Each structure stands twice: as C-alpha cells, then as structure tokens.
Amino acid sequence: MNTLTKPFSIHQFDKFTSFFRTYKFAHLALASLSFLIIGLCFSACTNESGAPLSSEARRYKLTGKVLNADKSRRRVQVAHDPISDNQGETYMEAMTMDFALHDEALYEEIKSGDEINATLVIDKGRSYLDEVSLSRPMSGDSAATATRAAALIEPQPGTSLPNFTLINQDGKNIQLADYKNRVLLLTFIYTRCPLPDYCPLMSENFAAIKKTIAARPDLRDRVRLLSITFDPLYDTPAVLREYAARYDAQAPTSSSPRTWEFATGTPAQISDVAKLFNLSYTPTADGTINHSLKTALIDEYGKLIKLYRDNGWTPQEVTRDIERHFTSNNASNTDSNAASNKASDSVSDVRR
Numbered sequence: 001m002n003t004l005t006k007p008f009s010i011h012q013f014d015k016f017t018s019f020f021r022t023y024k025f026a027h028l029a030l031a032s033l034s035f036l037i038i039g040l041c042f043s044a045c046t047n048e049s050g051a052p053l054s055s056e057a058r059r060y061k062l063t064g065k066v067l068n069a070d071k072s073r074r075r076v077q078v079a080h081d082p083i084s085d086n087q088g089e090t091y092m093e094a095m096t097m098d099f100a101l102h103d104e105a106l107y108e109e110i111k112s113g114d115e116i117n118a119t120l121v122i123d124k125g126r127s128y129l130d131e132v133s134l135s136r137p138m139s140g141d142s143a144a145t146a147t148r149a150a151a152l153i154e155p156q157p158g159t160s161l162p163n164f165t166l167i168n169q170d171g172k173n174i175q176l177a178d179y180k181n182r183v184l185l186l187t188f189i190y191t192r193c194p195l196p197d198y199c200p201l202m203s204e205n206f207a208a209i210k211k212t213i214a215a216r217p218d219l220r221d222r223v224r225l226l227s228i229t230f231d232p233l234y235d236t237p238a239v240l241r242e243y244a245a246r247y248d249a250q251a252p253t254s255s256s257p258r259t260w261e262f263a264t265g266t267p268a269q270i271s272d273v274a275k276l277f278n279l280s281y282t283p284t285a286d287g288t289i290n291h292s293l294k295t296a297l298i299d300e301y302g303k304l305i306k307l308y309r310d311n312g313w314t315p316q317e318v319t320r321d322i323e324r325h326f327t328s329n330n331a332s333n334t335d336s337n338a339a340s341n342k343a344s345d346s347v348s349d350v351r352r
C-alpha cells in the first residue's frame with residue numbers, strides 16, 4: 001500500500017478550496033511564469049456517483065484550454081490538444097468539444113480561460129474528465145505584485161540565519177551551528193504528503209543531490225542535506241527513519257557519513273524554523289497539511305546563499321549553485337576559509 005497517494009473524494013472538496021487559497025500564496029513564485037496554479041489533483045476516484053467502469057474503459061491524457069463552463073448543462077467546452085493512446089497513436093485530433101466532469105463540485109471552480117490537464121475516461125458510450133487540474137493565467141500586473149509581495153517577506157541571500165535546535169531521526173538534538181563549515185541544503189516536508197509533486201518530489205530531488213554529492217570527492221565532505229518535517233506530532237524520529245530508508249538516505253557507514261538527515265522537533269521549534277524561511281503550513285481536519293515549499297541553500301557561516309521557492313527547481317540547478325558557491329569562495333577568500341576550517345575542524349566533526 002502506497003501511503004504517498006491518496007484519492008480525494010468529492011466530500012473533501014471544501015478542504016480543497018481552502019487548500020487552493022493557501023496554495024495561491026505557495027505558488028506566488030510561479031507568477032513569473034505568469035501562471036497561478038489554482039488546482040491540483042481533482043480526482044473523484046472515490047466518488048461513487050455513476051456506474052462502475054467496465055473492463056473496456058479507456059483513459060487518455062487530455063490537455064487544453066477551457067472555452068466555456070456551463071454549470072446548468074454540466075458541461076465544459078475545451079479546445080484540446082491532440083489526444084494519443086498509450087501506444088502514442090493519435091486517438092483524436094485537436095478540436096473543441098464539450099465534456100462532462102466526473103467531479104461535479106468542479107463546475108463551481110472551473111472558468112473559461114483555465115488551462116486544463118485531465119484524464120479523459122471513455123467507457124461504453126459515456127465519457128467524462130477525471131483527475132482534473134487547472135491553472136489560471138494571471139494578468140501581468142498581478143503577477144508582478146505577487147512576486148514582489150513574496151520577495152518582501154522572505155530572507156534575502158546573505159541574511160545570517162539565527163541558530164536553531166531540532167531533533168534528528170535518531171532522536172538527537174541538532175543545531176544549525178552543527179553544520180558550520182559545510183554548505184547545508186535544507187527543505188521542509190511531511191512524510192504523509194499525498195501530492196507527488198510536493199514533498200515526495202522534494203525528497204526525490206534530495207535523493208538525487210545526495211547521490212551526486214556522494215560521487216564527488218570535491219563535494220562529499222562539504223555539503224549536507226536536511227529535511228525538516230512540519231508535521232512533528234506524527235513525524236517522530238522513528239517515522240523519519242522509515243521515511244529516510246524509502247529515499248535511500250541510509251544510516252552512515254564508516255566509508256560514507258550520513259550526508260542527509262531528517263529533523264523533527266516540538267511544534268514551537270518547527271514553527272520557529274518555518275518562520276525563518278517564510279514557510280506556511282496549515283493542518284486540515286483530514287490529516288493533510290496545506291503548505292508552501294521552501295528549500296534553502298546555506299553557506300558555511302550560516303548565511304543564506306539562495307532560497308528556492310515551490311517545486312520548480314531541479315537537482316542540477318542546486319548542484320550548479322553549490323559548485324558556483326565553492327568556486328567563488330575559493331577565488332575570493334581562500335586564506336580566510338582555510339584559517340576558519342582549521343580553527344573549527346576539531347568541533348565540526350564531533351557529532352558524526
């Protein structure tokens with residue numbers, strides 16, 4: 001049973017709408033792409049309305065633009081791209097068609113102009129769109145305002161971060177200061193996150209970066225990763241250990257130190273750290289958490305190098321930024337780094 005995926009029922013739609021309000025802020029960074037994601041994973045997998053699908057039911061990926069949404073007729077008009085079957089053969093040319101939505105509550109949300117991404121289900125003469133996600137283009141002005149607003153409350157590169165204390169996957173206290181003399185890449189997750197392109201993607205990215213670092217003698221001992229849960233009551237050290245194993249962040253051996261740690265803490269500790277990076281997270285009644293995404297690259301002295309918002313960043317981008325940091329550091333202050341490394345070598349390795 002895969003705990004990372006969870007179908008959403010129509011009954012959860014109310015929660016979803018508040019989820020979008022939160023996500024509007026979470027995705028302000030995407031404003032630069034002039035799109036605001038307003039919907040994710042509308043799925044009616046557990047919606048019992050309608051007969052069950054037959055064995056002949058077919059599913060196709062559909063993308064396009066909503067031209068009209070008619071709530072009273074229960075139809076949306078979509079100018080869709082060509083639709084291909086699983087073998088990549090064209091099933092339907094690009095055209096404008098009316099579709100029913102499996103999730104009836106969506107008729108309230110969908111608007112003409114929305115970009116739509118859905119699964120077209122066709123079964124014995126009936127068809128509908130399921131697993132709908134929508135993105136809504138923003139006007140240039142509101143996109144710029146949104147970007148400015150998000151930038152104002154986030155720490156800027158060069159900001160010295162205060163020390164903070166958390167509890168790692170082994171139940172030990174850890175502090176930001178423990179990472180002194182190493183570059184730290186830090187992100188926030190919760191282990192029960194059901195959205196594949198949110199926390200699970202952060203962890204997949206971290207796993208990829210960890211792998212890159214492990215294979216690079218020039219980076220191996222100079223970079224550490226830390227995933228902090230914002231669901232501390234559920235994500236205990238034991239849960240984090242199990243989660244770490246899922247992403248191949250194994251316990252250290254004598255030949256490979258633990259380069260990727262996981263941290264939890266008291267709710268107050270977590271909220272303090274989240275505030276530093278302007279991470280928002282709001283638990284909902286069903287146990288999921290509406291949250292933004294923040295990933296921070298922090299230098300050897302606890303200063304922010306770069307803050308990555310949302311989920312648009314890639315492991316390659318981060319690796320390049322790390323390399324660039326070391327290159328410019330080596331060029332500009334080789335002497336002071338060497339002196340400082342020497343001075344604190346004795347303390348920095350105590351914990352590992």
Ligand SMILES: [Cu+2]
Pocket residue numbers: 189190193194195198199200291
């Ligand atoms: Cu998540």
